[in-house]
Amino acid sequence: MNFYVASSFQNKVIVRTVSQQLKQLGWHLTYDWTQTERANSHEDLRKIGTLEKKAIADSDVVVVLLPGGKGSHIELGLAIAWQKRTFLYSPNKEAMDMQTTSTFYHLPEVQICEGSIEELISTIHKN
Template sequence: MKFYVASSLNNIENVRFISEKLKSKGFIHTYDWTQNERISTINELKEVGQKEKDAIIEADFIVVLLPAGKGSHIEFGIALGQGKKIYLYSLIEEVNNFETTSTFYHLPEVEKCIGTIEELIDIISLNSKFVEHKGRIK
């Protein structure tokens, strides 16, 4: 199965950690934005934006790590619009805080994962095995 990880630059180490853990379990990372150099032109923004959009469309699921910025929420929206499974990760219960949550966080395509990153990886692995066992993914 293919995946994409969305988050803010502040979470870059966690994004890399999740990517490495998933790849070690046989998942395919569609695009690693953490490898980009500092973007300094509009053309570079456009190129990266296209790569990220293509990667989300290619992915079977995406992982969104909170706190996330505006770009991550746009990626969330692209995935939602494409009918992708979304794992929304938070170390704390911020996704359920009525003052800070989003209506879109509570849609059926979104699985909220609260806890450790290791627990997130376990949930993704278990769900993927279930999907493969049911024959939906070949």
């Protein structure tokens, strides 16, 4: 199973943890953006954006870890548009808070997950 993990730079450690645990289950990570530094030019942005877009296209499953920034929300949109199985991890219940949620979090193709990272991995693996 191919997967991609979207999130913000502040969640790099959690992204790596989720990726490692899914890889241990035999899954294939399509792109590890945590190995890159922040973009310093428009050319860097274009290159990274192209790699991330391809990674989502090549994925069977997209995992979005909140809190996320602009990029991870665009990645969520691509996953939804391309009908990828999408898991939205909301550890602080922000996906259910009417002040912080998004209409797109509640689409039928998005599965909201709360709880521990272990519960997230279990839910992804079962589905």
